[in-house]
Amino acid sequence: MVAPAKLTRGTISAGLMGLVLPMILGITSNLGAALFETYLLGLVGTNELAAYSFTFAVTGALGSLSLGISIGLSSVLARTVGGGDHDQVKRLATDGLGLLAVVMLVTSVIGYLSIEPLFRMMGATEDTLQHIVGYMQIWYIALIFFSLPSMGANALRATGDAKISGTIMVSGAAMQAVLDPIFIFGWFGLPAMGLEGAAWAVFISRIVLCVVTFYVLIKQEDLIDFSKRTLAGVMHSWRSILAVGLPATATNLIGPISTAIIVSLLAGYGKEAVAGFGIASRVEALSVIPLFALSASIGPFVGQNSGAGEKVRANQGMLVSFLWSMVWGLFVAIIFFLFSDSIGALFDDDPLVTEYTKLYLTLVPFSYGAWGVLMMSSATFNSLGKPLISTSMSVVRMFVIYVPLAYIGESFMGVTGIFIATCVSNIVMGLVGFGLNRWTYGGGMSDWLGVGEYSLPEPKAVKSNR
Numbered sequence: 512m513v514a515p516a517k518l519t520r521g522t523i524s525a526g527l528m529g530l531v532l533p534m535i536l537g538i539t540s541n542l543g544a545a546l547f548e549t550y551l552l553g554l555v556g557t558n559e560l561a562a563y564s565f566t567f568a569v570t571g572a573l574g575s576l577s578l579g580i581s582i583g584l585s586s587v588l589a590r591t592v593g594g595g596d597h598d599q600v601k602r603l604a605t606d607g608l609g610l611l612a613v614v615m616l617v618t619s620v621i622g623y624l625s626i627e628p629l630f631r632m633m634g635a636t637e638d639t640l641q642h643i644v645g646y647m648q649i650w651y652i653a654l655i656f657f658s659l660p661s662m663g664a665n666a667l668r669a670t671g672d673a674k675i676s677g678t679i680m681v682s683g684a685a686m687q688a689v690l691d692p693i694f695i696f697g698w699f700g701l702p703a704m705g706l707e708g709a710a711w712a713v714f715i716s717r718i719v720l721c722v723v724t725f726y727v728l729i730k731q732e733d734l735i736d737f738s739k740r741t742l743a744g745v746m747h748s749w750r751s752i753l754a755v756g757l758p759a760t761a762t763n764l765i766g767p768i769s770t771a772i773i774v775s776l777l778a779g780y781g782k783e784a785v786a787g788f789g790i791a792s793r794v795e796a797l798s799v800i801p802l803f804a805l806s807a808s809i810g811p812f813v814g815q816n817s818g819a820g821e822k823v824r825a826n827q828g829m830l831v832s833f834l835w836s837m838v839w840g841l842f843v844a845i846i847f848f849l850f851s852d853s854i855g856a857l858f859d860d861d862p863l864v865t866e867y868t869k870l871y872l873t874l875v876p877f878s879y880g881a882w883g884v885l886m887m888s889s890a891t892f893n894s895l896g897k898p899l900i901s902t903s904m905s906v907v908r909m910f911v912i913y914v915p916l917a918y919i920g921e922s923f924m925g926v927t928g929i930f931i932a933t934c935v936s937n938i939v940m941g942l943v944g945f946g947l948n949r950w951t952y953g954g955g956m957s958d959w960l961g962v963g964e965y966s967l968p969e970p971k972a973v974k975s976n977r
Contacts, residue, residue, distance in 0.1 A: 535804040537664070537680025542797045544684040544691070548709050549793045551695050553786075553858040559706045560859065561782040562642035564789025565635050568771035569622075570650065575763035576618060577658040580611050582763075583756025584662065586814060586894050604734045606748035611662050615655040623651040633771060634778030642706045649710035656717040660724040675731075679724055686716035758898030762889060765905040769913060769933075776921055776929050777867075784926060787867025790858045794872065798843045799879055805832050806886035810894035817895055826952055832887040833945060840880025847872045871930050878934040881941025888944030891952070900947060908940040 552559045584607035591599050626647045627640065635643055664679045693699060694708030704711065728735045770792070777784040796803075809832045816825040847854075855868030885908070889901035913936035920928020 532677075532804075535800055537677040537684075538800045538803050539797070540681040540684035542793070542800060544688045546793045546797055547688050548691050548695075548712075549790060550858055551691055552706060552709065553790075555695065555705050557782060557786055557859065557861060557864065558638050559642055560786045560789060562635070562639040562646070562706055563709070564785050564792075565630060565633060565639060565643055565774060566646060566650075567789065567792065568633070568767045568774060569629065569647070571767035571770055572764055573618065573622070573654060574657075575767055576760050577611060577615065577661060578763050579758075579760025580607070580614060580752065580756045581662045582759040582810070582893050582898075583607075583752040583754070585810060586755040586759075586896060586898075587751050601734055601736045602744065603748050603751070604728070605736055605740075606745050607752050608659060608662060608728075608735070609745065610749050610752060611658055612655060615658045619651045619654045622654075623648065626651075634775050636782075639782065645707035646710045649707065649714055653710070653714035653717055656721045657713065660717065660720045663724040663728050675727060679720065679727070682723065683716055683720040686719060687712050690716055755893055755896060755898045758902040759893050762893075762898070762902045762905040765909045769909055772914065772917060773929060773933070776917065777926065780926055781863070783861055783863035784867050786859060786861070787855060787864045788871060790855055790864070790868045791871035791875075794854055794868075795875070798847070798876070799839075799883070801839050802836055802879070802883040802886055805835060806883075806890040809887055810890040813891050814894040829887065829891055829948060829952065832891075833884050833948075836883025836887055837880040840876075840878075840883050843879055844876040847876045867926065870927060874927070874930045875934050875937075878937035878941070881939075882937040884941040885937070885944040888948040891948060897951075900951075904940055904944055904947070907943070908936050912936040912939055 549560070549563065552563050584603065588600060588603050588607075591603060626644055630640060630643050630647075660679055660683060664675075664677075690712035691709055693701060694704050694711045695706075697703030697708075725735070773788060774785055777788055809828060812828045813825045816822070816828070851869045851872040854872060855865030858868075859865065885904065889904060892898060892900040913932055916932035916935055917929050920932045922928070924931070
């Protein structure tokens with residue numbers, strides 16, 4: 512039986528932390544596995560590490576496509592849970608997973624056929640391209656198995672059940688971390704496969720996780736029901752999900768596009784610059800896990816409370832998320848400023864690689880707090896059915912602020928200018944995101960601190976199609 516709206520009861524801090532803590536554990540395990548993989552590939556060689564760094568933009572874009580559809584499902588699902596329609600919750604979860612499977616299959620075929628031209632366009636040389644092709648061919652085959660467990664975990668979180676979703680994420684990451692050295696270095700009689708071995712570790716671990724996830728969703732949580740499906744009902748569910756999912760996908764694609772631009776600019780400074788950025792970006796992802804976790808949690812929290820008519824409670828949750836973003840961002844920036852000298856050396860002994868890593872981690876982290884505020888604002892707009900605002904903020908951040916500043920900065924200050932552009936775009940759009948959120952949900956300019964009357968939108972009724 513699908514659980515009732517858990518997030519509309521109890522204290523706000525308890526409701527948020529009940530979502531955030533399992534999510535932190537899940538994200539930490541996944542990014543920790545990725546960081547461990549980066550470390551192992553650094554032991555193999557700089558060419559392999561640089562090739563791995565080239566793939567970040569593409570794998571990130573594919574992940575963003577999956578995440579966008581998941582956000583669409585989570586938004587509709589959380590508000591439906593808040594409204595109490597349990598049958599519709601099951602129908603939406605079932606149809607959402609079907610939609611993701613179709614999209615990922617089509618994407619895999621297109622991506623597989625375009626590997627070489629895409630990465631040549633990004634600046635990959637023959638030294639790195641051979642490693643990239645072997646890695647991405649396997650990764651595309653694994654894509655559907657990579658995406659479905661993630662969406663299943665999001666569906667569980669939207670219903671307020673974060674513990675099982677966190678367990679699913681941890682299990683997949685742990686299995687990948689165990690398999691990585693076996694395939695990368697060729698343990699237990701297997702051939703050493705380098706970067707291609709890392710792809711096999713992802714493939715095998717995600718197949719196992721996909722089977723486990725569907726068992727939980729069908730047998731334990733009763734969230735999936737393939738009976739009494741009609742084409743009209745499925746298409747209605749898909750439209751409801753994509754109304755939020757498509758703009759959310761566009762929003763999430765901005766990050767990988769930004770990564771692709773950074774990599775293409777850094778490629779002109781050699782594979783050491785690309786490898787240094789790859790290390791820094793993995794360390795960065797690990798350090799902002801609490802922000803990722805909170806942005807993934809504030810959506811279901813606000814969505815359920817909005818669906819249940821708890822407008823004041825939803826608004827207070829937003830304010831807590833903004834404050835936590837600033838506190839955590841400042842803490843991480845100070846830590847990196849003090850210890851950035853030694854971080855790069857943990858992954859690669861090339862002095863140029865470590866210098867580029869240090870440069871990034873000295874400059875960019877001072878914008879993490881503002882970046883977190885932008886994440887929370889975007890997640891809130893998505894959860895309440897206003898994804899176009901999130902998309903607009905991301906487009907402005909990328910194409911109006913970041914890209915022009917990156918090219919100007921690179922012309923005058925080289926790599927330093929590229930990283931400063933990242934920092935500035937995060938800070939500016941963090942301020943914009945906070946202002947738009949307070950204007951929309953906090954009573955306008957007269958009530959930026961969230962005191963007074965609130966005007967959260969009522970959830971739209973989702974039609975039932977049996």
